[in-house]
Amino acid sequence: MELSLVITVFNEEENIRPLLAQIRSALNGFHYEVILVDDGSTDKTVREIKKYADERVKLVIFNSNYGQTAAMAAGIVQASGDFIATLDGDLQNDPSDIPAMLDKLKKEDWDMVAGNRKNRKDGALLRKLPSKLANRLIRQLTGVTIQDYGCTLKVFKKEIAKNLGLYGELHRFIPILAVLEGGRIIDMEVRHHPRQFGTSKYGLSRTFKVISDLILMLFLKKYFKRPIHFFGPLGLLCFFFGSTISFYLFVLKLLGHDIWGRPLLILGITLVLAGIQFLTFGIIAELIMRVYFESQHKTTYHIKEIVTIAKSMDHAMDDAGHPLLKQVVQA
Numbered sequence: 001m002e003l004s005l006v007i008t009v010f011n012e013e014e015n016i017r018p019l020l021a022q023i024r025s026a027l028n029g030f031h032y033e034v035i036l037v038d039d040g041s042t043d044k045t046v047r048e049i050k051k052y053a054d055e056r057v058k059l060v061i062f063n064s065n066y067g068q069t070a071a072m073a074a075g076i077v078q079a080s081g082d083f084i085a086t087l088d089g090d091l092q093n094d095p096s097d098i099p100a101m102l103d104k105l106k107k108e109d110w111d112m113v114a115g116n117r118k119n120r121k122d123g124a125l126l127r128k129l130p131s132k133l134a135n136r137l138i139r140q141l142t143g144v145t146i147q148d149y150g151c152t153l154k155v156f157k158k159e160i161a162k163n164l165g166l167y168g169e170l171h172r173f174i175p176i177l178a179v180l181e182g183g184r185i186i187d188m189e190v191r192h193h194p195r196q197f198g199t200s201k202y203g204l205s206r207t208f209k210v211i212s213d214l215i216l217m218l219f220l221k222k223y224f225k226r227p228i229h230f231f232g233p234l235g236l237l238c239f240f241f242g243s244t245i246s247f248y249l250f251v252l253k254l255l256g257h258d259i260w261g262r263p264l265l266i267l268g269i270t271l272v273l274a275g276i277q278f279l280t281f282g283i284i285a286e287l288i289m290r291v292y293f294e295s296q297h298k299t300t301y302h303i304k305e306i307v308t309i310a311k312s313m314d315h316a317m318d319d320a321g322h323p324l325l326k327q328v329v330q331a
Helices: 016-026 045-052 068-078 095-107 124-142 170-180 204-223 228-254 263-295
Strands: 003-009 032-038 057-061 083-088 112-117 154-157 185-190
Touching: 003 016, 003 068, 003 095, 016 045, 016 095, 032 045, 032 068, 045 057, 057 068, 068 083, 068 170, 083 095, 095 112, 095 154, 095 185, 112 170, 124 170, 124 204, 170 185, 170 204, 204 228, 228 263
Parallel strands: 003 032, 003 083, 032 057, 112 185
Antiparallel strands: 083 154, 112 154
16 A cells, blocks of 8 residues: 555535545545544534445544544554555645655655645634744744644655654644654645635634643653653752752851741742652653653664675785685674
């Protein structure tokens, strides 16, 4: 299988028939499969899929609404293609962009090509403006310079897609997860269409979720494999200032001053306790990381390629012009 399309749908009954028609037209000549994951739709979405699907379509039906991230993860697990593409089921992404993205990924040897929605057809105030601000903030904080984090249309190599580790609502941060897996990523402009049927499932209510997930991404990107480097300096800093304040108050006490009830005393004790807590968190997090990697036989590195250079020794000469003898080394 060359290509697997993973499409998550939730109450998109009117979009199913034109979506499948667009895919057939765009990918004519490709050896592909379509994996549709229904995220607990309450309308006729499942019935429409069964009605218009062909032998290339595989339908995964959730028994409840688990969210787009879980649906995308389930679809990727079911995918068998060497390359995996993800897109929304609302007809705003254009499947005809996939061949060009796949070609770019193959020829330039990228691990992921992400879509950048050109002339985005969404509301300026409620969708486009918050999205631009969020994209800029994410780029500055993470250093991953994808222009459009909200575009679902992406094409991956199978090895990257299968190891993204999608949990919670992290589908918005797939480019960062790909980088964490050692992937080389790039974006390219893609078409974007206005929604014709149904209603959008997104709104301003997700802002706080995005900020919370961004904090998690920053931690995972910088300190996932060495959490003590995050908690350790915080703990030492708090402990140092707390100890300094406590020593100062101790000297005042020896000099006969009354220190009981001073806000500075409470601050010093709090900082000492916070320092101990941060250091403890760091040690516990380090132990958890070791259990995580060792119990699942994971490595803390990713090998891109191993190259073995085999040269004939039959006529090899040393620097003095004397023939070199073959050596056979046995373990």
